[in-house]
Amino acid sequence: MNTQQLETDYLIIGSGAVGMAFADVLLAETDANIVIVDKHHKPGGHWNDAYSFVTLHQPSSFYGVSSRELSNGTVDEVGLNKGLAELASGPEIMAYYDQIMKHTFLPSGRVQYFPMCEYQGDGKFSSMLSNNQYQVKVNRKIIDGTYFKTSVPSTHTPSFEVADGVEFGPLNELPSLIEPRDDYVIVGGGKTAIDAVLWLLDNQINPDDISWIMPRDGWWIDRKNTQPSRKFFMNTMGAQATQAEAVAAAENIDDLFDRLEKGGVLMRLDPNVKPAMFHGATVSRDELAQLRRIKKVIRKGRVTRIDTNKIHFGNDSIATTANTMHVDCSARAVPVNEIYDVFQGNKIVVQTVRSYQPIFSAAFIAHIEASYDDEAHKNDLCQVVPLPNHDTDWLFGMAAQMRNQMRWSQEPGLRDWLLSNRLDGFTNLVQQSDETTKEQMQVLMRLKEAAPKAGANMPKLIAQAMKIMAARTANS
Numbered sequence: 001m002n003t004q005q006l007e008t009d010y011l012i013i014g015s016g017a018v019g020m021a022f023a024d025v026l027l028a029e030t031d032a033n034i035v036i037v038d039k040h041h042k043p044g045g046h047w048n049d050a051y052s053f054v055t056l057h058q059p060s061s062f063y064g065v066s067s068r069e070l071s072n073g074t075v076d077e078v079g080l081n082k083g084l085a086e087l088a089s090g091p092e093i094m095a096y097y098d099q100i101m102k103h104t105f106l107p108s109g110r111v112q113y114f115p116m117c118e119y120q121g122d123g124k125f126s127s128m129l130s131n132n133q134y135q136v137k138v139n140r141k142i143i144d145g146t147y148f149k150t151s152v153p154s155t156h157t158p159s160f161e162v163a164d165g166v167e168f169g170p171l172n173e174l175p176s177l178i179e180p181r182d183d184y185v186i187v188g189g190g191k192t193a194i195d196a197v198l199w200l201l202d203n204q205i206n207p208d209d210i211s212w213i214m215p216r217d218g219w220w221i222d223r224k225n226t227q228p229s230r231k232f233f234m235n236t237m238g239a240q241a242t243q244a245e246a247v248a249a250a251e252n253i254d255d256l257f258d259r260l261e262k263g264g265v266l267m268r269l270d271p272n273v274k275p276a277m278f279h280g281a282t283v284s285r286d287e288l289a290q291l292r293r294i295k296k297v298i299r300k301g302r303v304t305r306i307d308t309n310k311i312h313f314g315n316d317s318i319a320t321t322a323n324t325m326h327v328d329c330s331a332r333a334v335p336v337n338e339i340y341d342v343f344q345g346n347k348i349v350v351q352t353v354r355s356y357q358p359i360f361s362a363a364f365i366a367h368i369e370a371s372y373d374d375e376a377h378k379n380d381l382c383q384v385v386p387l388p389n390h391d392t393d394w395l396f397g398m399a400a401q402m403r404n405q406m407r408w409s410q411e412p413g414l415r416d417w418l419l420s421n422r423l424d425g426f427t428n429l430v431q432q433s434d435e436t437t438k439e440q441m442q443v444l445m446r447l448k449e450a451a452p453k454a455g456a457n458m459p460k461l462i463a464q465a466m467k468i469m470a471a472r473t474a475n476s
């Protein structure tokens with residue numbers, strides 16, 4: 001066994017979107033050397049394992065790394081994202097990260113990249129293909145870029161049994177099907193399930209031949225409100241103002257979600273079914289219209305077993321056939337609950353500091369690492385915005401995000417960094433300029449007026465949300 005000794009300033013575990021965004025800022029803002037280790041053979045993390053028809057859920061313009069544009073600046077002219085900023089495809093994302101590694105990171109002479117290697121802890125990692133082992137002396141910090149534990153259907157293990165003879169596989173297998181099936185059963189209610197349904201409909205499958213197993217309905221974000229360009233100011237900033245007004249005025253949690261829905265901030269599949277989940281999934285109105293064509297939505301909880309003639313949900317079941325394709329979309333993309341201090345001595349655990357924005361957060365935390373010395377100060381600037389799971393988590397995320405935005409606005413210099421960072425996407429919309437129209441000013445005024453009122457009403461709503469969660473836990 002050959003153990004090679006290495007020395008570096010930063011050791012980054014994971015060359016997924018998070019590790020890459022972090023390394024990019026360190027390269028730009030420090031003179032540090034970096035070692036990056038990953039089990040995958042190429043940078044991009046879970047995008048290596050994605051289905052061929054995957055795309056980003058958000059505009060490309062604020063995904064990737066700070067130093068290189070991912071978007072071509074185009075607005076889609078066709079398809080269900082028509083009229084909205086382009087969404088990079090899986091291959092585009094993979095090529096992008098490959099380019100960054102080959103043309104920015106490695107040529108800098110400051111990055112060493114170890115793909116196909118597994119990190120074991122204490123600065124040790126080993127090759128997955130050879131007997132090579134490495135021991136790294138880390139002069140500054142170890143960066144944990146694996147916190148989000150992104151789980152995708154092609155690599156996860158489903159939580160239910162599948163009998164022999166059942167046609168069952170991840171949505172990655174859909175494009176390989178070459179004969180019609182009796183039915184297509186989508187297992188899961190998250191974003192990959194949405195992608196699977198849309199793909200089937202786009203490929204001329206009759207909506208009546210699709211059954212959608214929906215353990216929990218989710219609240220979805222309208223993609224029109226996530227567009228960072230001035231052209232969409234009224235949508236994006238209008239939604240910010242509407243959500244602040246909703247929090248400010250809501251009497252209770254039901255009232256809050258009513259207001260968010262009526263104001264166009266959140267959407268749901270079925271107006272008669274109250275969602276219990278919020279994962280930050282983002283869809284366009286045209287996608288929503290397509291999804292609503294599915295009438296066989298099965299709400300019996302989680303699948304416990306699939307046999308060739310039955311799908312079981314504990315003691316309940318529905319019929320299926322041997323000629324039915326059961327499509328696994330049950331991986332929970334980001335299955336984490338615990339939160340930690342971001343800065344912990346010689347370790348940084350990269351987490352979200354803005355709601356469902358892991359990539360922006362990675363770049364932001366790297367900037368804080370590069371710019372400040374005092375650990376308490378750094379953690380104060382990087383309070384974690386918890387990842388959402390339940391519907392009520394929308395509120396907890398909003399509260400934490402408002403706290404961070406307020407804190408950042410008091411920190412000299414941070415605003416300039418946010419304004420100039422492409423992963424931020426939104427701060428420059430709030431910035432008034434000669435281009436700001438009267439109508440846009442009115443939206444900014446609404447936001448300004450509602451924000452303190454939202455802050456004042458927040459404790460009451462949070463207390464109610466905590467009671468709801470406690471009751472659900474007691475009943476589960």
Ligand SMILES: Cc1cc2nc3c(=O)[nH]c(=O)nc-3n(C[C@H](O)[C@H](O)[C@H](O)COP(=O)(O)OP(=O)(O)OC[C@H]3O[C@@H](n4cnc5c(N)ncnc54)[C@H](O)[C@@H]3O)c2cc1C
Pocket residue numbers: 013014015016017018019037038039040044045046047050054055056057058063117118119120145146147148149150151152192333334356357358359
């Ligand atoms: C289909 C899909 C679409 C998405 N779309 C968006 C979107 O539009 N916008 C958005 O913000 N987010 C989106 N997400 C969320 C996604 O989690 C983030 O965008 C981001 O890709 C997560 O990156 P990551 O680096 O945290 O995780 P990963 O991509 O999982 O990368 C972590 C890396 O760490 C490596 N690793 C783990 N443990 C070890 C170890 N012990 N040793 C060595 N290496 C290790 C893994 O091999 C992996 O490559 C999407 C997620 C999915 C599944």
